[in-house]
Amino acid sequence: MLYFGGLFGVLTFGLWLFCLVDVITTNDGDVRNLPKIGWLLIVLFFPLVGSIAWLVAGRPARAVARPRHLERDMPAYPEYDRPGRFAATDAEADAEFLRRCRERAEEQRRKARDTDQ
Structure with missing residues (x-):
């Protein structure tokens, strides 16, 4: 029984850490339903409930996550911008x-x- 309690604690900590980093690295304009600082405080002070709430209601709804450095630098369809394209x-x-x-x-x-x- 103690093993499952420890496993639950480790999983909760991992989820909390993931959500905390995700809130911090998400752009301010992409956050849903609350300001970014509000989500940060909720996830920080209510680890399990706050993390689940962030994943359900606060995290940006995007189909595929791209690395942050590529979001600014690459056009959406680079093949359309190449010279000589018919x-x-x-x-x-x-x-x-x-x-x-x-x-x-x-x-x-x-x-x-x-x-x-």
């Missing part, structure tokens, strides 16, 4: 581009069939 300005240019892609694909298929025979 971007159609009108429907005719887009249709021409797609036609050339189809022709190139057909040529590659013909070459593949010829080498197989």
